[in-house]
Amino acid sequence: xxxxxxxxxxxxxxxxxxxxxxxxxxxxxxxxxxxxxxxxxxxxxxxxxxxxxxxxxxxxxxxxxxxxxxxxxxxxxxxxxxxxxxxxxxxxxxxxxxxxxxxxxxxxxxxxxxxxxxxxxxxxxxxxxxxxxxxxxxxxxxxxxxxxxxxxxxxxxxxxxxxxxxxxxxxxxxxxxxxxxxxxxxxxxxxxxxxxxxxxxxxxxxxxxxxxxxxxxxxxxxxxxxxxxxxxxxxxxxxxxxxxxxxxxxxxxxxxxxxxxxxxxxxxxxxxxxxxxxxxxxxxxxxxxxxxxxxxxxxxxxxxxxxxxxxxxxxxxxxxxxxxxxxxxxxxxxxxxxxxxxxxxxxxxxxxxxxxxxxxxxxxxxxxxxxxxxxxxxxxxxxxxxxxxxxxxxxxxxxxxxxxxxxxxxxxxxxxxxxxxxxxxxxxxxxxxxxxxxxxxxxxxxxxxxxxxxx
Numbered sequence: 001x002x003x004x005x006x007x008x009x010x011x012x013x014x015x016x017x018x019x020x021x022x023x024x025x026x027x028x029x030x031x032x033x034x035x036x037x038x039x040x041x042x043x044x045x046x047x048x049x050x051x052x053x054x055x056x057x058x059x060x061x062x063x064x065x066x067x068x069x070x071x072x073x074x075x076x077x078x079x080x081x082x083x084x085x086x087x088x089x090x091x092x093x094x095x096x097x098x099x100x101x102x103x104x105x106x107x108x109x110x111x112x113x114x115x116x117x118x119x120x121x122x123x124x125x126x127x128x129x130x131x132x133x134x135x136x137x138x139x140x141x142x143x144x145x146x147x148x149x150x151x152x153x154x155x156x157x158x159x160x161x162x163x164x165x166x167x168x169x170x171x172x173x174x175x176x177x178x179x180x181x182x183x184x185x186x187x188x189x190x191x192x193x194x195x196x197x198x199x200x201x202x203x204x205x206x207x208x209x210x211x212x213x214x215x216x217x218x219x220x221x222x223x224x225x226x227x228x229x230x231x232x233x234x235x236x237x238x239x240x241x242x243x244x245x246x247x248x249x250x251x252x253x254x255x256x257x258x259x260x261x262x263x264x265x266x267x268x269x270x271x272x273x274x275x276x277x278x279x280x281x282x283x284x285x286x287x288x289x290x291x292x293x294x295x296x297x298x299x300x301x302x303x304x305x306x307x308x309x310x311x312x313x314x315x316x317x318x319x320x321x322x323x324x325x326x327x328x329x330x331x332x333x334x335x336x337x338x339x340x341x342x343x344x345x346x347x348x349x350x351x352x353x354x355x356x357x358x359x360x361x362x363x364x365x366x367x368x369x370x371x372x373x374x375x376x377x378x379x380x381x382x383x384x385x386x387x388x389x390x391x392x393x394x395x396x397x398x399x400x401x402x403x404x405x406x407x408x409x410x411x412x413x414x415x416x417x418x419x420x421x422x423x424x425x426x427x428x429x430x431x432x433x434x435x436x437x438x439x440x441x442x443x444x445x446x447x448x449x450x451x452x453x454x455x
Contacts, residue, residue: 001019001020001021001067001073002020002021002134002135002136002223003135003136003137003138003139004122004136004138004140004173004223004224004227005019005021005075006075006139006140007075007076007077007078007140008077008078008120008139008140008141008142009075009078009079009120009122009140009171010078010079010080010081010082010083010120010140010169010170010171011053011055011063011078011079011080011081011083011171011228012055012080012081012082012083012228012229012230013055013056013057013058013080013081013082013168014055014056014057014058015054015055015228016052016053016054016055016228017052017053017054017055017227017228018050018051018052018053018225018226018227018228019031019050019051019053019065019067020048020049020050020051020225021048021049021067022043022046022047022048022049023043023047023049023069023070024043024047024069024070025043025044025045025046025047026042026043026045027042027043027047027049027069027070028040028041028042028069029041029042029043029049029051029067029068029069030067030068030069031051031053031065031066031067031068032065032066032068033053033063033064033065033066034063034064034065035055035056035063035080037053037054039051039052039053043069049069053065055080055228056080057080058079058080058081058082058168058169059080059168059169060079060118060168060169062076062077062078062079063078063079063080064076064077064078065078079118079120079169079171080169081118081168081169081170081171082162082166082168082169082170082171082230083170083171083172083173083227083228083229083230084155084158084159084162084170084171084172084173084229084230084231084232084233084337085173085175085224085229085231085232085233086152086154086155086158086172086173086174086175086176086232086233086234086235087174087175087176087185087220087221087232087233087234087235087236088176088180088233088234088235088236088271088272089176089177089178089179089180089235089236089237089238089239090176090178090179090238090321090322091154091235091236091238091272091275091321091322091323092152092154092155092174092176092233092234092235092236093152093174093176093177093178094152094153094154094178094322094326095149095150095151095152095153096110096111096114096148096149096150096151096152096153096156097111097149097150098153098324099322101320102320102322102324103324104153104324104326104327105324105325105326105327106327107149107153110148110156110157110160110327111145111148111149112145114143114144114145114148114156114160115143115144115145116142116143116160116163117142117143118163118168118169118170119142119143119156119159119160119163119169119170119171119172120140120141120142120143120169120170120171120172121140121141121142121143121147121148121151121155121156121159121171121172121174122138122139122140122141122171122172122173122174123138123139123141123150123151123152123174124136124137124138124173124174124175124220125137125138126177126210126220127216127219127220128203128209128210128212128215128216128218128219129203129215129218129219130200130201130202130203130215130218131218132218132222133218133219133222133223134223135223136175136219136220136223136224140171143156143159143160151172151174152172152174152176153326153330154233154235154272154326154329154330154333155172155174155233155330156172156330157326157327157330157331157334158172158233158330158331158333158334158337159171159172161330161331161334161338162334162337162338162342165334165338165342165344166342173224173227173229175220175221175224176235177210177216177220178210179210179211179239180210180211180216180236180239181211181239181240182236182237182239182240182247182250182251182254183197183213183214183250184210184211184212184213184214184215184216184217185216185217185221185236185254186213186214186217186250186253186254186257187214187217187218187221187222187257187261188213188214188217188218189257190253190256190257191213191214191253194246196246197213198213199213199214200212200213200214200215203215221258221261222261224261225261225262226261226262226263227262229262229267230268230337230341231267231268231269231270231337231341232258232267232268232269232270233270233271233272233333234254234269234270234271234272235271235272235329236271237273237274237293237294237296237297238274238277238293238321240293241274241279241283241285241289241290241293242285242289244289244290244292244293244296245292247292247293247296247297248296248299248300248303251271251296251297251300251304252300252303252304255269255300255304255307256304266305266306267306268306268307268337268340268341269304269306269307270307270308270309270310270333270336270337271297271300271301271307271308271309271310272309272310272312272329272333273294273297273298273309273310273311273312273313273445274290274293274294274297274312275312275315275316275317275321275323276312276313276316276317276318276323276430276431276432276433276434277290277316277317277318277319277320277321277323277430277431278318278319278430278431279430279431280430281318281430282319282321283321287428287429287430288428288453290430291427291428291429291446292453294445294446295446295447295448297309298311298353298445298447302353306340308336308340308349308350309445310329310332310333310336311332311351311434311442311443311444311445312329312443313427313432313433313434313436313443313444313445313446314328314433314434314437314443315328315329316431316432316433318430318431332349332442335347335348335349336349336350339372345372345373346373346374347372347374348372348374348376348377348438348440348441348442349371349372349442350371350372350377350442351371351438351442351443351444351445352368352369352370352371352377352380352438352442352444353368353369353371353444353445353447354366354368354369354444354445354447354449355367355368355369357424357449359420359421359422362414362418362419362420362421363412363413363414363421364391364412364413364414364421364424364449365406365410365411365412365413366410366411366412366413366424366449367410368380368409368410368411368444370409370438374440376438376439376440376441377438377439377440377442378409378438379409379438379439380405380409380411380436380437380438380439381436381437381438381439381441382405382439384435384436384437385435386403386405386435386436387433387435388426388427388428388429388432388433388435388436389401389402389403389413389424389425389426390424390425390426390428391413391414391415391418391421391423391424391425392418392421392422392423392424392425392450393418393419393420393421393422394420394422396422396423396450396452398423398425399415399417399418400415401413401414401415401418401424402414402415422450423448423449423450423452424448424449425446425447425448425449425450426444426446426447426448427445427446427447428446428448432446
Protein backbone atom coordinates (compact mmCIF):
# COMPACT_ATOMS: atom_id res chain seq x y z
CA UNK A 1 0.00 0.00 0.00
CA UNK A 2 1.18 3.58 -0.54
CA UNK A 3 3.17 5.11 2.31
CA UNK A 4 0.34 7.37 3.48
CA UNK A 5 -1.74 4.31 4.42
CA UNK A 6 0.16 3.62 7.60
CA UNK A 7 0.13 3.77 11.36
CA UNK A 8 -0.84 7.18 12.79
CA UNK A 9 -2.78 8.27 9.71
CA UNK A 10 -5.92 10.39 9.88
CA UNK A 11 -9.00 9.45 7.84
CA UNK A 12 -11.63 11.97 6.82
CA UNK A 13 -14.70 11.69 9.01
CA UNK A 14 -18.20 10.83 7.76
CA UNK A 15 -16.94 9.97 4.29
CA UNK A 16 -16.47 7.01 2.00
CA UNK A 17 -12.69 6.93 2.03
CA UNK A 18 -10.76 5.05 -0.60
CA UNK A 19 -7.87 2.76 0.24
CA UNK A 20 -5.83 0.85 -2.30
CA UNK A 21 -2.75 -1.21 -2.97
CA UNK A 22 -1.35 -4.13 -4.95
CA UNK A 23 -1.18 -7.91 -4.61
CA UNK A 24 -1.01 -10.89 -6.91
CA UNK A 25 -3.56 -10.66 -9.77
CA UNK A 26 -6.88 -12.26 -8.91
CA UNK A 27 -6.31 -12.13 -5.15
CA UNK A 28 -9.13 -11.59 -2.69
CA UNK A 29 -8.55 -8.62 -0.41
CA UNK A 30 -10.50 -8.46 2.85
CA UNK A 31 -10.63 -5.30 4.94
CA UNK A 32 -11.79 -5.17 8.54
CA UNK A 33 -11.99 -2.00 10.64
CA UNK A 34 -12.22 -1.60 14.40
CA UNK A 35 -15.35 0.53 13.95
CA UNK A 36 -17.22 -2.39 12.41
CA UNK A 37 -16.83 -2.04 8.65
CA UNK A 38 -15.97 -5.13 6.61
CA UNK A 39 -15.28 -4.95 2.88
CA UNK A 40 -13.77 -7.25 0.28
CA UNK A 41 -12.53 -6.79 -3.27
CA UNK A 42 -10.43 -8.52 -5.93
CA UNK A 43 -7.19 -7.40 -7.52
CA UNK A 44 -7.33 -6.77 -11.26
CA UNK A 45 -5.10 -8.32 -13.92
CA UNK A 46 -2.35 -5.84 -13.00
CA UNK A 47 -2.60 -6.74 -9.32
CA UNK A 48 -4.23 -3.47 -8.30
CA UNK A 49 -7.09 -3.24 -5.83
CA UNK A 50 -9.16 -0.44 -4.34
CA UNK A 51 -11.96 -0.36 -1.80
CA UNK A 52 -14.22 2.24 -0.23
CA UNK A 53 -14.71 2.36 3.53
CA UNK A 54 -17.34 4.50 5.27
CA UNK A 55 -15.93 6.36 8.27
CA UNK A 56 -17.78 7.42 11.37
CA UNK A 57 -17.88 10.76 13.17
CA UNK A 58 -14.57 12.17 14.39
CA UNK A 59 -13.37 11.13 17.82
CA UNK A 60 -10.17 10.76 19.83
CA UNK A 61 -10.61 6.98 19.95
CA UNK A 62 -7.77 5.30 18.07
CA UNK A 63 -8.76 2.82 15.38
CA UNK A 64 -7.26 -0.14 13.52
CA UNK A 65 -7.60 -1.52 10.00
CA UNK A 66 -6.62 -5.04 8.98
CA UNK A 67 -6.04 -5.82 5.29
CA UNK A 68 -5.78 -9.49 4.41
CA UNK A 69 -4.51 -10.69 1.05
CA UNK A 70 -1.55 -12.90 0.26
CA UNK A 71 -0.18 -11.35 3.47
CA UNK A 72 -1.73 -9.35 6.28
CA UNK A 73 -1.18 -5.65 6.99
CA UNK A 74 -2.42 -4.14 10.24
CA UNK A 75 -2.64 -0.35 10.43
CA UNK A 76 -2.95 0.93 13.99
CA UNK A 77 -3.19 4.14 16.00
CA UNK A 78 -5.46 5.62 13.32
CA UNK A 79 -7.65 8.63 14.04
CA UNK A 80 -10.81 9.78 12.28
CA UNK A 81 -11.09 13.54 11.91
CA UNK A 82 -10.43 16.30 9.36
CA UNK A 83 -7.70 16.08 6.70
CA UNK A 84 -6.27 19.02 4.74
CA UNK A 85 -3.71 19.00 1.92
CA UNK A 86 -1.06 21.76 1.62
CA UNK A 87 1.11 22.54 -1.41
CA UNK A 88 3.07 25.28 -3.14
CA UNK A 89 6.57 26.70 -3.14
CA UNK A 90 8.93 27.86 -0.39
CA UNK A 91 6.44 29.92 1.63
CA UNK A 92 4.42 26.74 2.09
CA UNK A 93 7.48 24.53 2.49
CA UNK A 94 9.33 26.69 5.04
CA UNK A 95 9.35 24.72 8.31
CA UNK A 96 8.44 25.99 11.76
CA UNK A 97 12.15 26.32 12.61
CA UNK A 98 12.47 28.69 9.62
CA UNK A 99 15.25 28.96 7.08
CA UNK A 100 18.73 30.18 7.97
CA UNK A 101 18.01 33.79 6.97
CA UNK A 102 14.22 33.64 7.25
CA UNK A 103 12.94 33.14 10.79
CA UNK A 104 9.33 32.41 11.76
CA UNK A 105 7.84 34.74 14.37
CA UNK A 106 6.81 32.98 17.61
CA UNK A 107 8.42 29.75 16.37
CA UNK A 108 10.02 28.86 19.70
CA UNK A 109 6.73 29.05 21.60
CA UNK A 110 4.75 27.25 18.89
CA UNK A 111 7.28 24.41 18.71
CA UNK A 112 7.70 24.02 22.47
CA UNK A 113 3.91 23.77 22.99
CA UNK A 114 3.24 21.51 20.01
CA UNK A 115 2.93 18.11 21.72
CA UNK A 116 -0.45 16.78 20.62
CA UNK A 117 -1.13 13.19 19.60
CA UNK A 118 -4.42 14.28 18.00
CA UNK A 119 -2.68 16.38 15.34
CA UNK A 120 -0.93 14.23 12.74
CA UNK A 121 1.49 15.45 10.07
CA UNK A 122 2.55 13.83 6.79
CA UNK A 123 5.59 15.49 5.18
CA UNK A 124 6.05 14.44 1.54
CA UNK A 125 9.67 14.30 0.41
CA UNK A 126 10.66 16.26 -2.68
CA UNK A 127 10.46 14.21 -5.86
CA UNK A 128 10.04 14.66 -9.62
CA UNK A 129 9.00 12.21 -12.32
CA UNK A 130 8.31 12.06 -16.05
CA UNK A 131 5.40 9.66 -15.49
CA UNK A 132 2.50 9.42 -13.06
CA UNK A 133 3.71 7.86 -9.81
CA UNK A 134 1.75 5.69 -7.40
CA UNK A 135 3.57 6.40 -4.14
CA UNK A 136 5.53 9.04 -2.26
CA UNK A 137 8.14 8.98 0.48
CA UNK A 138 6.80 10.18 3.81
CA UNK A 139 5.54 9.14 7.24
CA UNK A 140 2.59 10.10 9.41
CA UNK A 141 3.85 11.55 12.70
CA UNK A 142 2.17 12.90 15.79
CA UNK A 143 2.72 16.59 16.47
CA UNK A 144 5.80 16.84 18.70
CA UNK A 145 8.49 19.52 18.97
CA UNK A 146 10.71 17.33 16.79
CA UNK A 147 8.17 16.69 14.02
CA UNK A 148 6.69 20.19 14.07
CA UNK A 149 9.99 22.04 13.76
CA UNK A 150 10.58 20.31 10.41
CA UNK A 151 7.02 20.62 9.12
CA UNK A 152 5.42 23.40 7.07
CA UNK A 153 4.78 26.37 9.37
CA UNK A 154 1.63 27.26 7.44
CA UNK A 155 0.36 23.70 7.54
CA UNK A 156 1.04 23.12 11.23
CA UNK A 157 -0.36 26.45 12.47
CA UNK A 158 -3.45 25.97 10.29
CA UNK A 159 -4.00 22.51 11.76
CA UNK A 160 -3.40 23.76 15.28
CA UNK A 161 -6.02 26.49 14.87
CA UNK A 162 -8.56 23.99 13.54
CA UNK A 163 -7.88 21.67 16.46
CA UNK A 164 -8.33 24.47 18.99
CA UNK A 165 -11.70 25.43 17.52
CA UNK A 166 -13.09 22.01 16.55
CA UNK A 167 -11.58 19.76 19.23
CA UNK A 168 -11.32 16.80 16.89
CA UNK A 169 -8.32 15.04 15.30
CA UNK A 170 -6.61 16.95 12.49
CA UNK A 171 -4.41 15.51 9.74
CA UNK A 172 -2.22 17.73 7.55
CA UNK A 173 -0.53 16.42 4.40
CA UNK A 174 2.18 18.68 2.97
CA UNK A 175 3.69 18.35 -0.53
CA UNK A 176 5.65 21.43 -1.61
CA UNK A 177 8.97 22.49 -3.14
CA UNK A 178 10.60 25.92 -3.06
CA UNK A 179 11.30 27.91 -6.22
CA UNK A 180 8.62 26.20 -8.30
CA UNK A 181 6.35 27.68 -10.92
CA UNK A 182 2.72 26.68 -11.03
CA UNK A 183 3.33 24.75 -14.26
CA UNK A 184 5.35 22.16 -12.29
CA UNK A 185 2.18 21.26 -10.37
CA UNK A 186 -0.16 20.83 -13.35
CA UNK A 187 -0.99 17.41 -14.88
CA UNK A 188 0.16 16.97 -18.46
CA UNK A 189 -3.30 16.21 -19.83
CA UNK A 190 -4.59 19.56 -18.53
CA UNK A 191 -1.83 21.73 -19.99
CA UNK A 192 -1.46 20.29 -23.47
CA UNK A 193 -3.81 23.08 -24.60
CA UNK A 194 -1.15 25.66 -23.65
CA UNK A 195 1.23 25.85 -26.61
CA UNK A 196 3.66 27.96 -24.57
CA UNK A 197 4.22 25.15 -22.06
CA UNK A 198 6.82 22.64 -23.19
CA UNK A 199 6.39 19.15 -21.71
CA UNK A 200 9.80 17.68 -20.78
CA UNK A 201 10.80 14.40 -22.37
CA UNK A 202 13.75 13.72 -20.07
CA UNK A 203 14.42 14.22 -16.39
CA UNK A 204 16.74 17.21 -15.87
CA UNK A 205 19.58 17.43 -13.39
CA UNK A 206 18.49 17.23 -9.79
CA UNK A 207 18.86 20.95 -9.08
CA UNK A 208 16.49 21.78 -11.97
CA UNK A 209 13.86 19.07 -11.60
CA UNK A 210 11.41 21.31 -9.78
CA UNK A 211 11.49 23.87 -12.60
CA UNK A 212 9.91 21.74 -15.33
CA UNK A 213 6.18 21.45 -16.10
CA UNK A 214 4.19 18.47 -14.73
CA UNK A 215 7.13 16.74 -13.01
CA UNK A 216 6.07 17.59 -9.45
CA UNK A 217 2.42 16.85 -10.11
CA UNK A 218 3.44 13.39 -11.36
CA UNK A 219 5.57 12.57 -8.32
CA UNK A 220 4.04 14.50 -5.40
CA UNK A 221 0.33 15.08 -6.15
CA UNK A 222 -0.93 12.24 -8.34
CA UNK A 223 0.01 9.49 -5.85
CA UNK A 224 -2.60 10.84 -3.42
CA UNK A 225 -5.27 10.43 -6.12
CA UNK A 226 -8.51 10.42 -4.19
CA UNK A 227 -7.16 10.02 -0.65
CA UNK A 228 -10.11 11.59 1.15
CA UNK A 229 -9.44 15.19 2.22
CA UNK A 230 -11.56 18.12 3.35
CA UNK A 231 -9.76 20.78 1.32
CA UNK A 232 -6.54 22.20 -0.12
CA UNK A 233 -4.25 25.08 0.86
CA UNK A 234 -2.00 26.62 -1.83
CA UNK A 235 0.83 29.14 -1.33
CA UNK A 236 2.67 29.87 -4.58
CA UNK A 237 3.09 32.57 -7.20
CA UNK A 238 6.41 34.28 -6.59
CA UNK A 239 8.18 32.18 -9.22
CA UNK A 240 5.64 33.14 -11.89
CA UNK A 241 6.17 36.87 -11.46
CA UNK A 242 8.33 37.25 -14.59
CA UNK A 243 5.36 36.21 -16.78
CA UNK A 244 2.15 37.10 -14.93
CA UNK A 245 -0.27 37.23 -17.85
CA UNK A 246 -1.25 33.52 -18.01
CA UNK A 247 -1.25 32.98 -14.23
CA UNK A 248 -5.00 33.39 -13.73
CA UNK A 249 -5.71 30.85 -16.43
CA UNK A 250 -3.19 28.47 -14.87
CA UNK A 251 -4.88 28.87 -11.47
CA UNK A 252 -8.20 27.83 -13.00
CA UNK A 253 -6.47 24.80 -14.52
CA UNK A 254 -4.76 23.90 -11.24
CA UNK A 255 -7.96 24.01 -9.20
CA UNK A 256 -10.07 22.21 -11.80
CA UNK A 257 -7.51 19.46 -12.46
CA UNK A 258 -6.85 18.78 -8.77
CA UNK A 259 -10.57 18.70 -8.06
CA UNK A 260 -10.93 16.21 -10.91
CA UNK A 261 -8.17 14.05 -9.40
CA UNK A 262 -9.94 13.97 -6.05
CA UNK A 263 -13.31 13.56 -7.79
CA UNK A 264 -14.78 16.51 -5.91
CA UNK A 265 -15.96 19.37 -8.11
CA UNK A 266 -16.44 21.70 -5.17
CA UNK A 267 -13.37 20.74 -3.10
CA UNK A 268 -12.47 23.81 -0.97
CA UNK A 269 -9.30 25.47 -2.28
CA UNK A 270 -7.78 28.37 -0.33
CA UNK A 271 -4.64 30.20 -1.37
CA UNK A 272 -2.33 32.96 -0.17
CA UNK A 273 -1.54 36.16 -2.04
CA UNK A 274 2.17 36.67 -2.64
CA UNK A 275 3.63 38.93 0.00
CA UNK A 276 4.98 42.48 -0.28
CA UNK A 277 8.68 42.27 -1.14
CA UNK A 278 11.31 44.23 -3.03
CA UNK A 279 10.90 42.25 -6.25
CA UNK A 280 12.38 45.00 -8.43
CA UNK A 281 15.25 45.76 -6.06
CA UNK A 282 16.28 42.19 -5.21
CA UNK A 283 14.90 40.08 -8.08
CA UNK A 284 15.08 42.48 -11.03
CA UNK A 285 11.33 42.22 -11.64
CA UNK A 286 9.21 45.14 -12.93
CA UNK A 287 7.08 46.57 -10.13
CA UNK A 288 3.87 45.93 -12.05
CA UNK A 289 4.48 42.19 -12.43
CA UNK A 290 4.14 41.18 -8.78
CA UNK A 291 0.93 43.20 -8.61
CA UNK A 292 -0.41 41.41 -11.68
CA UNK A 293 0.18 38.08 -9.90
CA UNK A 294 -1.74 39.41 -6.87
CA UNK A 295 -4.51 40.60 -9.17
CA UNK A 296 -4.64 37.18 -10.85
CA UNK A 297 -4.93 35.51 -7.45
CA UNK A 298 -7.76 37.79 -6.34
CA UNK A 299 -9.64 37.39 -9.63
CA UNK A 300 -9.22 33.62 -9.49
CA UNK A 301 -10.76 33.52 -6.03
CA UNK A 302 -13.69 35.61 -7.25
CA UNK A 303 -14.25 33.50 -10.37
CA UNK A 304 -13.78 29.94 -9.09
CA UNK A 305 -16.52 28.69 -6.73
CA UNK A 306 -15.59 27.55 -3.24
CA UNK A 307 -12.16 29.18 -3.25
CA UNK A 308 -10.70 32.08 -1.28
CA UNK A 309 -7.55 34.15 -1.04
CA UNK A 310 -5.75 35.43 2.05
CA UNK A 311 -4.57 39.02 1.59
CA UNK A 312 -1.05 39.69 2.90
CA UNK A 313 -0.45 43.43 2.43
CA UNK A 314 0.25 43.86 6.16
CA UNK A 315 2.66 40.95 6.70
CA UNK A 316 5.40 41.46 4.15
CA UNK A 317 9.09 42.11 4.71
CA UNK A 318 10.72 44.15 1.98
CA UNK A 319 14.09 42.38 2.18
CA UNK A 320 12.83 38.80 2.71
CA UNK A 321 10.62 36.97 0.23
CA UNK A 322 9.65 34.63 3.11
CA UNK A 323 7.57 36.82 5.45
CA UNK A 324 8.06 35.81 9.11
CA UNK A 325 4.40 36.32 10.09
CA UNK A 326 3.28 32.84 9.11
CA UNK A 327 0.99 32.68 12.14
CA UNK A 328 -1.17 35.53 10.85
CA UNK A 329 -1.33 34.01 7.37
CA UNK A 330 -2.12 30.48 8.61
CA UNK A 331 -4.79 31.74 10.99
CA UNK A 332 -6.44 33.63 8.14
CA UNK A 333 -6.48 30.44 6.10
CA UNK A 334 -7.98 28.62 9.07
CA UNK A 335 -10.64 31.31 9.40
CA UNK A 336 -11.71 30.70 5.80
CA UNK A 337 -12.10 26.99 6.57
CA UNK A 338 -13.81 27.58 9.92
CA UNK A 339 -16.34 29.97 8.39
CA UNK A 340 -17.06 28.14 5.14
CA UNK A 341 -16.66 24.46 6.12
CA UNK A 342 -17.37 24.42 9.85
CA UNK A 343 -20.10 27.02 10.37
CA UNK A 344 -18.21 29.72 12.31
CA UNK A 345 -19.91 32.48 10.34
CA UNK A 346 -19.19 35.18 12.93
CA UNK A 347 -15.46 35.02 12.19
CA UNK A 348 -14.20 37.79 9.88
CA UNK A 349 -12.51 35.79 7.13
CA UNK A 350 -13.00 37.41 3.71
CA UNK A 351 -11.58 40.86 3.05
CA UNK A 352 -13.74 43.53 1.40
CA UNK A 353 -13.14 43.65 -2.36
CA UNK A 354 -13.22 46.38 -4.98
CA UNK A 355 -16.62 46.55 -6.70
CA UNK A 356 -16.97 49.64 -8.90
CA UNK A 357 -15.95 53.24 -9.61
CA UNK A 358 -17.98 56.26 -10.62
CA UNK A 359 -16.81 59.82 -11.24
CA UNK A 360 -18.42 62.90 -9.73
CA UNK A 361 -16.82 66.07 -11.11
CA UNK A 362 -13.11 65.78 -10.24
CA UNK A 363 -13.47 62.92 -7.75
CA UNK A 364 -13.63 59.15 -8.08
CA UNK A 365 -16.05 57.24 -5.83
CA UNK A 366 -15.01 53.66 -5.14
CA UNK A 367 -17.51 51.03 -3.88
CA UNK A 368 -16.70 47.68 -2.28
CA UNK A 369 -18.25 44.30 -1.68
CA UNK A 370 -18.40 43.18 1.94
CA UNK A 371 -18.62 39.60 3.20
CA UNK A 372 -19.61 37.58 6.24
CA UNK A 373 -21.75 38.30 9.28
CA UNK A 374 -19.15 40.04 11.42
CA UNK A 375 -20.33 43.64 11.75
CA UNK A 376 -16.82 45.07 11.89
CA UNK A 377 -15.99 43.37 8.61
CA UNK A 378 -18.90 45.18 6.95
CA UNK A 379 -17.28 48.57 7.51
CA UNK A 380 -13.97 50.17 6.56
CA UNK A 381 -11.37 51.16 9.13
CA UNK A 382 -11.39 54.96 9.20
CA UNK A 383 -8.77 55.28 11.94
CA UNK A 384 -5.74 54.70 9.73
CA UNK A 385 -3.92 57.11 7.44
CA UNK A 386 -4.55 55.78 3.96
CA UNK A 387 -1.51 55.59 1.68
CA UNK A 388 -0.58 54.20 -1.72
CA UNK A 389 -3.70 55.43 -3.52
CA UNK A 390 -3.11 56.89 -6.98
CA UNK A 391 -5.40 58.53 -9.50
CA UNK A 392 -5.00 59.23 -13.21
CA UNK A 393 -6.77 61.12 -15.97
CA UNK A 394 -6.91 60.62 -19.71
CA UNK A 395 -3.11 60.95 -19.95
CA UNK A 396 -2.78 57.74 -17.92
CA UNK A 397 -0.26 59.36 -15.59
CA UNK A 398 -0.85 58.43 -11.96
CA UNK A 399 -0.55 60.95 -9.14
CA UNK A 400 -0.62 60.40 -5.36
CA UNK A 401 -4.23 60.78 -4.22
CA UNK A 402 -6.09 61.98 -1.17
CA UNK A 403 -8.66 59.58 0.23
CA UNK A 404 -11.83 60.01 2.31
CA UNK A 405 -13.89 57.12 3.70
CA UNK A 406 -17.58 58.02 3.45
CA UNK A 407 -20.36 57.08 5.85
CA UNK A 408 -21.91 54.78 3.26
CA UNK A 409 -18.59 52.82 3.15
CA UNK A 410 -17.54 54.13 -0.24
CA UNK A 411 -14.21 55.89 -0.69
CA UNK A 412 -13.64 59.25 -2.38
CA UNK A 413 -10.31 59.55 -4.18
CA UNK A 414 -8.99 62.80 -5.71
CA UNK A 415 -5.92 64.86 -6.57
CA UNK A 416 -5.50 68.54 -7.51
CA UNK A 417 -3.41 67.29 -10.43
CA UNK A 418 -6.26 65.29 -11.98
CA UNK A 419 -9.33 67.19 -13.17
CA UNK A 420 -11.07 64.36 -15.01
CA UNK A 421 -10.40 61.05 -13.23
CA UNK A 422 -10.30 57.89 -15.34
CA UNK A 423 -8.61 55.35 -13.06
CA UNK A 424 -7.69 54.66 -9.45
CA UNK A 425 -5.12 52.24 -8.10
CA UNK A 426 -4.38 51.13 -4.55
CA UNK A 427 -1.23 49.33 -3.52
CA UNK A 428 0.34 48.96 -6.97
CA UNK A 429 3.81 49.41 -5.51
CA UNK A 430 6.54 46.84 -5.01
CA UNK A 431 6.66 46.42 -1.25
CA UNK A 432 3.33 47.62 0.09
CA UNK A 433 2.80 48.45 3.73
CA UNK A 434 -0.95 48.02 3.76
CA UNK A 435 -2.99 50.88 5.16
CA UNK A 436 -6.48 49.94 3.96
CA UNK A 437 -8.44 47.51 6.17
CA UNK A 438 -11.89 46.53 7.28
CA UNK A 439 -12.73 47.56 10.84
CA UNK A 440 -12.28 43.87 11.74
CA UNK A 441 -8.62 44.11 10.76
CA UNK A 442 -8.63 42.30 7.42
CA UNK A 443 -6.46 44.01 4.79
CA UNK A 444 -7.94 44.95 1.42
CA UNK A 445 -6.14 43.66 -1.65
CA UNK A 446 -4.29 45.96 -4.02
CA UNK A 447 -6.68 46.79 -6.86
CA UNK A 448 -7.01 48.91 -9.96
CA UNK A 449 -10.04 50.21 -11.82
CA UNK A 450 -8.26 50.24 -15.19
CA UNK A 451 -6.83 47.55 -17.44
CA UNK A 452 -4.31 49.70 -19.24
CA UNK A 453 -1.70 46.98 -18.76
CA UNK A 454 -3.78 44.04 -19.84
CA UNK A 455 -3.66 40.89 -17.73
